[in-house]
Amino acid sequence: MNDTAQENTGEPGAVPAEPVATPEAATGTGHLLGAADIRRIAADAGVSPTKKFGQNFVIDPGTVRRIVREAHVDADTHVLEVGPGLGSLTLAILETGATMTAVEIDPPLAERLPDTIAEFMPEASGRLTVVNRDALTVGPEVLPQFADTSKPFTLVANLPYNVATPIILTLLERFGNLDSFLVMVQKEVADRLSAEPGNKIYGTPSVKLAWYGEAGRAGVIGRNVFWPAPNVDSALVSFRRGPERGSEQLREATFRLIDAAFGQRRKTLHAALKKTVPAGAFEAAGIDPTRRGETLTIDEFVALANAVIALESSADAGTQTQTETEAQA
Incomplete structure (x- = not known):
């Protein structure tokens, strides 16, 4: 996404107040990032969301735990995250005991992420690898940890909305063992990715994704869980790879x-x-x-x-x- 937002006070660039706690937020065991944490980390790192990279950071622990739960991540899951930002979803993934790799295009964010994990969940630091690259340029040669085609992995991410579809299709093409994903994207993109033939929004993304497997909507995400708050709605898309269709x-x-x-x-x-x-x-x-x-x-x-x-x-x-x-x- 690439919109900006203000707190109700009208102060430019301010982080919204912490969302009201949800039942999901109480189910985890680790310290996940809330609005105050995001505000401090961003200030310490000199980071502010940029339109260039479509950055909107999640500030609600309940939301990231919901994403991880919908993705069925557990300690045996090997996870790829694209666009970890300040680490909200990263911490929720690591909280399960999973091993993961985070691909971040923005150098300051990629550099800061290990420090955030070391501060909030130090016992998980050894299960995280951070790669400072554009997700559209990665393949098995860049991510050898996913090169073994006999070992499936899953993509769990709050994707940059301006490049969400190319990232999904590129990763599915390059990694035959990318077995599933649960991603948060703009609602209109989610609708297109999961559209059926005959629907007016059924198009190129719908059919190309269907080549690899079956996609479906997995819920809607409110705008108030982001900093900056976007001017568009967000939704979750789930996917499961199907049998190989051909050469x-x-x-x-x-x-x-x-x-x-x-x-x-x-x-x-x-x-x-x-x-x-x-x-x-x-x-x-x-x-x-x-x-x-x-x-x-x-x-x-x-x-x-x-x-x-x-x-x-x-x-x-x-x-x-x-x-x-x-x-x-």
Whole structure:
């Protein structure tokens, strides 16, 4: 997110008063960060939320414990957090006994985070690794702790709202063992990620995420738990990875069709994909070309991509055979 807020007193940049304690806030055992803690840590580190990185810090222990609970994190879970900020959610994750890696793009925040853990939960310091990188640039070579594909891990994060969807799709593509996630995003983004075919907000993010598995809404988060308080609503999205759908070639072909179909979503598939889909592919896939992309499921996009690949392979084979025949003649 990238909005700013003021306390009811009107003092610019002030941290809102501590939210009223919730039942969730009383269920944990550690000291999690409240508004006063956030105010002090930010001041000590010379940190203020920036629009550049879409930063809004959670100041309510009950909210971060709720996120961790919805994500089913326990001592055996290996967690990746993107955008830990001042450590509100980080502490709630570590409180469970989990081992985790936090990827933070902002150098001052990345440098400060281990000190915050050492102060509030010193016994957990050995279970946290902090990486100062842009999440869009990380892969197994940068995060070797997640490189073993036989060991699943989960993403739990309050994602920067301006890049939430690219981060999710990039991590799912690069880490086949990213088995699940529970993320907080802008409500409109959550709606799109979990939308079904035929819904007016069903689009490219909805279908591409469906390639990897099944997503769903997991609740709404109030604005008063953030500093600065945003001007948009927030929501939780849960995800569970499904069976592999096919090769990298098939994924790339499917995603090209999705991009083309939703790039001209008002047009029929025949019109939107006329430069992409060869004659006969719609019939081979069993799809009516007068439909629009917003009505297709991920399985139908995959079927169409398979048909395109098969027809192109057949055409290439025919061209090669003809060339070889001409050469022999």
